[in-house]
Amino acid sequence: MLNKLLQEQIKQHLGTDHPVELTCLFESISDSYNHYQLGKDGKADIDKLKKEIRESKDNNELLETLKESINILKEEDGAALQSTENVQVLQLARLLKEETRNRRDAEKQKLQHTAHLNACQKIVHIGSWEVDALAKPNDPHFWSDETFRIMGYDPGSIAPTYTTFFNAVHPDDRLPVITKLEGYYKTREPYEIEHRLIAKDGTEKIVRSIGEVIVDEETKEPIKIFGSLQDITHRKKIENELKNAHYELKTLFQNMQEAFYSIDMNANVVLQMSKACEEIYGYSADDFLKNVDLLMDVILEEDKHLIYNNYPAMNAGESFKQEYRILHKNGSLRWVEGRINPTLKDGKLVRLDGVTADITKRKMTEIALKENELKFRTLIENGSDGIAVTDEKLNLTFVSNSMLRLTGNTVEEMIGKSVYGFFPQEDMETLNQTSKALFDHPGVPAPIKGKFPKKDGTFFSYEGFVTNLLHDPCIHGFVTNFHDVTERQNAEEALKASNEELKKTNTELDRFVYSVSHDLRAPLASILGAIGYAETETAEPDMLQNLALMKRSAQKLDGFIVDILNYSRNSRLEIKQEKVDFNDLLSDVKNNLKYMGSGHTSVDIRINVNKSLPFYSDKSRISIVLNNLVSNSIRYCNPNITDPFVEVTVELSDSTAKLVVKDNGIGIDKKFHDKIFNMFYRLSKKSEGSGLGLYIVKETVEKLQGSFNLESEPGKGTEFTICIPNNNTQIDDDGSCC
Numbered sequence: 001m002l003n004k005l006l007q008e009q010i011k012q013h014l015g016t017d018h019p020v021e022l023t024c025l026f027e028s029i030s031d032s033y034n035h036y037q038l039g040k041d042g043k044a045d046i047d048k049l050k051k052e053i054r055e056s057k058d059n060n061e062l063l064e065t066l067k068e069s070i071n072i073l074k075e076e077d078g079a080a081l082q083s084t085e086n087v088q089v090l091q092l093a094r095l096l097k098e099e100t101r102n103r104r105d106a107e108k109q110k111l112q113h114t115a116h117l118n119a120c121q122k123i124v125h126i127g128s129w130e131v132d133a134l135a136k137p138n139d140p141h142f143w144s145d146e147t148f149r150i151m152g153y154d155p156g157s158i159a160p161t162y163t164t165f166f167n168a169v170h171p172d173d174r175l176p177v178i179t180k181l182e183g184y185y186k187t188r189e190p191y192e193i194e195h196r197l198i199a200k201d202g203t204e205k206i207v208r209s210i211g212e213v214i215v216d217e218e219t220k221e222p223i224k225i226f227g228s229l230q231d232i233t234h235r236k237k238i239e240n241e242l243k244n245a246h247y248e249l250k251t252l253f254q255n256m257q258e259a260f261y262s263i264d265m266n267a268n269v270v271l272q273m274s275k276a277c278e279e280i281y282g283y284s285a286d287d288f289l290k291n292v293d294l295l296m297d298v299i300l301e302e303d304k305h306l307i308y309n310n311y312p313a314m315n316a317g318e319s320f321k322q323e324y325r326i327l328h329k330n331g332s333l334r335w336v337e338g339r340i341n342p343t344l345k346d347g348k349l350v351r352l353d354g355v356t357a358d359i360t361k362r363k364m365t366e367i368a369l370k371e372n373e374l375k376f377r378t379l380i381e382n383g384s385d386g387i388a389v390t391d392e393k394l395n396l397t398f399v400s401n402s403m404l405r406l407t408g409n410t411v412e413e414m415i416g417k418s419v420y421g422f423f424p425q426e427d428m429e430t431l432n433q434t435s436k437a438l439f440d441h442p443g444v445p446a447p448i449k450g451k452f453p454k455k456d457g458t459f460f461s462y463e464g465f466v467t468n469l470l471h472d473p474c475i476h477g478f479v480t481n482f483h484d485v486t487e488r489q490n491a492e493e494a495l496k497a498s499n500e501e502l503k504k505t506n507t508e509l510d511r512f513v514y515s516v517s518h519d520l521r522a523p524l525a526s527i528l529g530a531i532g533y534a535e536t537e538t539a540e541p542d543m544l545q546n547l548a549l550m551k552r553s554a555q556k557l558d559g560f561i562v563d564i565l566n567y568s569r570n571s572r573l574e575i576k577q578e579k580v581d582f583n584d585l586l587s588d589v590k591n592n593l594k595y596m597g598s599g600h601t602s603v604d605i606r607i608n609v610n611k612s613l614p615f616y617s618d619k620s621r622i623s624i625v626l627n628n629l630v631s632n633s634i635r636y637c638n639p640n641i642t643d644p645f646v647e648v649t650v651e652l653s654d655s656t657a658k659l660v661v662k663d664n665g666i667g668i669d670k671k672f673h674d675k676i677f678n679m680f681y682r683l684s685k686k687s688e689g690s691g692l693g694l695y696i697v698k699e700t701v702e703k704l705q706g707s708f709n710l711e712s713e714p715g716k717g718t719e720f721t722i723c724i725p726n727n728n729t730q731i732d733d734d735g736s737c738c
Contacts, residue, residue: 125150125231129160133213133222137162150207150231152199170196170204177209188213188222194232206236261288261295263352268292280336280358282329300325300333310340314352317344323359335363385483386462392470394419394435397477406484408455422453434466438478442468448482461486524561527554575618575703577727582609582650582657585619589626589648593634603634603663604645613652616728621700626659628693629720633663638715657724664717673710 127147135141138161145155151168158164169177173195184191190212197205211227259277263270270292273285281288281298288294299307303324310320319341328334337359343351386403390396399414407414407422423431427450437446445465452462464482469475531551535544586607593605626648633646644664651658668676677698697720701708704724712718 125234127229128226129229130224130226131162133225135162141165147229150199150205150229151197152201152203168197168199170198172196181211184211184213188215205231205233208232257357259356261354261356263292263295263354265349265351270295277356280334280356281326298326298328300327307338314340314342315349317342317349323363334358335360385464385481388419388480388482389475389477390419390480391477394478406454406460407452413455423450424453438466438468442471444468448480449485460484461489524554524557576620577616578619580615580617580619580622580657582615582652583607583612585623586626586648586650589623589630592627593631602644603637604643605630605634606645606647608647608649609652610650611652613654614728615652615657615726617657617704617724617726621704622659622724625697625700625722626661628697629661632693633661633665633718637663637665638717653726655726657726659722659724660719661722662717662719667714667716667718668710668712669714670712673712 125146127150128144129147130142132139141160141162143151143160147160148155148157151164166174166177177193177195180191180193190210192208192210194206194208197207199205208230209227210230211225213222214224214226215222256274257276257279258274259280260272260274261270261277262272270288273288275285277288278284281294283294283298291297296304296307306322306324310322313320319339321337321339323335323337326334326336335358337357339355341353342349343353384402385400386406387398387400388396388403389398395416395418396414397416399411404411404414420428420431430450434446434448445467447464448466449463450461451459453459461484462482463485464480466478466480469477469479528551531547531554535547535551538544538547586609590605590607630646630648637644637646641664646661646663646665649660649662651660677694698708701722701724706722706724708723709721710718711721
């Protein structure tokens with residue numbers, strides 16, 4: 001044991017923070033002491049001293065000497081020494097103190113180096129490890145603090161082993177790591193591998209392992225293995241993000257509709273060109289890479305000056321944007337927008353980065369809009385309708401040329417003026433009501449009409465609409481569209497007067513028709529009665545012939561009067577809706593016409609009504625139609641056949657009545673089919689009719705909203721097909737059944 005007095009002296013003068021080796025040395029000095037000699041250079045022979053100290057038996061002498069030497073050390077600047085022995089002891093004490101300080105400094109430096117190394121490892125996320133080459137899986141290794149942290153453990157909290165490490169390697173990466181280590185043991189070459197780790201808390205990390213073997217120089221067998229473990233998770237994440245960003249940028253570069261390009265101005269070559277150039281220019285990227293002048297060659301000659309004008313700005317490093325036309329490879333003309341960003345180095349242009357976008361559609365739209373705007377303005381300025389715009393206070397902000405023409409005013413005389421100043425006082429109430437309605441219902445057109453004063457004091461009549469478009473930022477006002485209706489109103493007034501005159505004429509015509517039906521037909525009836533009586537009173541052939549001629553003329557005149565009456569009634573009287581019994585109606589027609597064939601071959605009148613269904617229409621008008629058609633068949637029968645006939649067939653349905661009047665008479669040539677329905681048209685001067693019969697048939701059928709069809713050939717007879725809607729049912733969409 002170290003002498004207590006010596007311990008106190010050492011503690012007082014040397015402190016307690018000294019290595020174990022020095023403590024052992026002090027103990028040796030305490031146990032033994034012997035004389036020692038200085039070396040030739042005046043310094044103690046340390047090895048000899050240690051040997052003598054170890055062999056020394058006299059502790060008291062050593063203690064006294066050491067005490068004295070320590071006391072001497074208290075003196076400043078090496079005070080006078082009294083003996084050679086003291087000098088030697090002093091040297092020994094100084095040697096011991098220096099050795100103690102050096103060892104303490106070495107320990108502190110080692111601790112500082114270790115702390116510095118740990119701090120560096122923590123900053124860069126790199127841990128170190130070391131293991132004996134012959135260590136077993138569960139033998140402890142050395143792990144630095146950062147290695148513990150990378151593995152997810154607190155430093156020193158577990159015993160680091162192969163098993164601990166490999167259990168943390170991601171299952172999918174264990175085989176590659178083992179394979180790498182096996183090759184590493186065989187080749188003894190340093191290894192490097194990246195793999196995944198599952199930290200203690202379950203976090204997945206990506207690490208980079210580097211290892212190296214230390215071998216025995218003589219046996220060449222491995223002694224130790226040491227290496228590093230770096231957490232590169234963050235770096236890998238950034239690399240992947242950069243990789244993805246690069247891929248996205250590349251994809252964007254290749255798939256954007258704009259063409260991107262870069263030009264090295266020193267080498268005068270295209271560095272890169274995106275794929276979109278094929279769509280915009282028609283040329284491939286290789287075409288541009290091979291020919292840098294192609295970018296200018298495709299520009300339309302008339303537009304190249306637009307690019308040349310930007311050269312000063314470009315050489316000054318200023319970016320610019322320009323629209324111009326190019327000639328596509330397929331020969332089509334296209335509009336593009338080019339944006340150029342120049343790069344200068346030492347004031348010299350060294351690089352151009354550009355973007356070209358196809359703006360053909362946009363440009364065509366702009367051109368079309370300008371053309372439409374010009375067309376619209378031309379229509380407004382040259383149209384007959386007047387257009388005016390007023391603000392919320394009803395002050396005029398725009399008037400069209402047509403309004404200026406209508407009013408006789410100039411632009412200066414109208415713009416900025418209130419519309420109230422153009423109307424007489426009696427119109428103020430109407431203007432106020434219209435204004436209130438416009439404010440209450442924005443966007444809803446309000447009808448207007450009245451008279452507007454001209455500059456010369458006269459007025460013109462107008463009609464139109466006013467719309468509140470204050471909410472529309474392009475208009476922000478009341479828009480008035482109107483047109484001059486002076487001529488129309490004058491025409492309406494004239495028409496009104498004409499209608500009054502027509503009413504008067506119609507009234508007179510009604511009186512005339514009444515007069516015809518009573519005042520003309522009554523004498524004709526008396527004449528026909530007298531002729532009939534005279535025929536019974538004479539047997540003379542000449543007299544009978546003359547009476548027959550008189551009778552025929554009177555009947556013809558009566559028939560004409562009847563046609564006139566029928567036409568008048570059809571055009572003037574309203575359609576009656578009444579139930580029609582075709583059997584009764586046709587029976588009346590047959591009875592009326594059974595004697596018509598007098599003097600001619602007798603014509604057989606046949607009647608067929610297929611059904612007895614309720615049918616509603618104008619019975620009188622249908623009777624007129626059938627009487628005219630049947631009488632024509634009788635009148636124009638074929639005298640060369642033995643069995644002339646006219647057959648009337650009626651086919652009834654819920655929606656229509658189909659009337660077919662068919663005969664085997666002389667027929668009508670097809671070239672006359674369209675003409676026979678004209679008023680007063682007769683095929684020849686020998687025709688006995690008035691020329692009104694078929695015209696009345698056509699007008700009457702149309703009045704009944706029906707349709708008709710004619711089929712006839714000379715010598716083969718005639719067939720009329722008429723369809724009349726049943727007003728008691730739904731009529732077909734086209735109003736016909738034929």
